[in-house]
Amino acid sequence: MNMTQKRAWYHVGIISLVLAAVVFYLIVEIGLKYKLPESFWKYIWFPASMFITGIGISFLCIKYNTGEPWADERDKLIKLRAMLAAFISVIIALFGTSVIPIYILGRDGMLPVSFLPKINFCVLCLVLFVYSVAVLIQYGRGAKDGK
Amino acid sequence: MGSDRLSNNIRRLRFEHGQMTQQELADKVGVTRQTIIATESGRYAPSLPLAFKIAQTFGVSIEQVFQYDDEKP
Numbered sequence: 656m657n658m659t660q661k662r663a664w665y666h667v668g669i670i671s672l673v674l675a676a677v678v679f680y681l682i683v684e685i686g687l688k689y690k691l692p693e694s695f696w697k698y699i700w701f702p703a704s705m706f707i708t709g710i711g712i713s714f715l716c717i718k719y720n721t722g723e724p725w726a727d728e729r730d731k732l733i734k735l736r737a738m739l740a741a742f743i744s745v746i747i748a749l750f751g752t753s754v755i756p757i758y759i760l761g762r763d764g765m766l767p768v769s770f771l772p773k774i775n776f777c778v779l780c781l782v783l784f785v786y787s788v789a790v791l792i793q794y795g796r797g798a799k800d801g802k
Numbered sequence: 803m804g805s806d807r808l809s810n811n812i813r814r815l816r817f818e819h820g821q822m823t824q825q826e827l828a829d830k831v832g833v834t835r836q837t838i839i840a841t842e843s844g845r846y847a848p849s850l851p852l853a854f855k856i857a858q859t860f861g862v863s864i865e866q867v868f869q870y871d872d873e874k875p
Binding site: 657726727728729730794 | 832833834836837840846848849852
C-alpha cells in the first residue's frame with residue numbers, strides 16, 4: 656500500500672467516524688430527547704479526536720520501504736481522475752444545497768445562520784470521501800494490486 | 803488507464819534477468835511496485851519515458867518489451 660492509498664483509507668476512516676458520531680448525536684439528542692452531559696464532550700469527544708489524529712499522523716508517517724518513490728506517473732493519473740470525481744461531487748453538492756432547501760422550506764423559508772458551517776463541513780466531508788473512494792477504486796480495480 | 807491492445811513481456815524478461823523481482827524492477831525504473839504490477843498485467847499503459855526505462859533496464863528494444871496489436875477491434 657503506497658502513500659496515496661494510506662491517505663485515502665485514513666480519510667474514509669475519519670469520515671466514517673464523523674458520520675458515526677453525527678448519527679449517534681442525532682439518535683441520542685433528537686431521537687431519544689436526551690441531552691448529553693457537558694462532561695461527555697469534555698472527557699470523551701476531545702480525547703477521542705486527539706487519539707484519532709495521533710493514529711492518523713503515525714499511520715501516514717510510517718513508510719515501510721524507504722527506497723520506494725512516494726508517487727509515480729500512475730499515482731498522478733489516479734489522483735487527477737479522483738480530483739475530477741471530487742470536483743463533480745462539489746458541483747452536485749452545491750446544486751443540492753441550493754435547491755433542496757427550497758423544496759423543503761419553501762421559497763420564503765429560512766435557515767439559521769449556524770447551518771452554514773455545518774453545510775460547508777458536510778460538503779467538505781463529501782468531497783474528501785468521493786476523492787478517497789475514487790482513489791481506492793482505481794487502485795483496487797482487479798483487486799490484484801499489492802499481491 | 804490500461805489498453806487491451808497493448809501486451810508486454812515484462813514478466814518473461816524479469817525471469818530471464820536473474821529472477822528479477824517486481825520490486826527490483828520498480829526501484830530501477832523509479833516507480834512503485836504497484837505500477838509494475840499494473841503494467842505487467844496490462845491494466846496500465848505506461849508513459850513513453852517509463853516504457854523506454856523498462857526496455858533499457860532489460861537491455862532490449864522497446865518493441866521487445868511492448869507489443870501493440872492494431873488488428874483488435
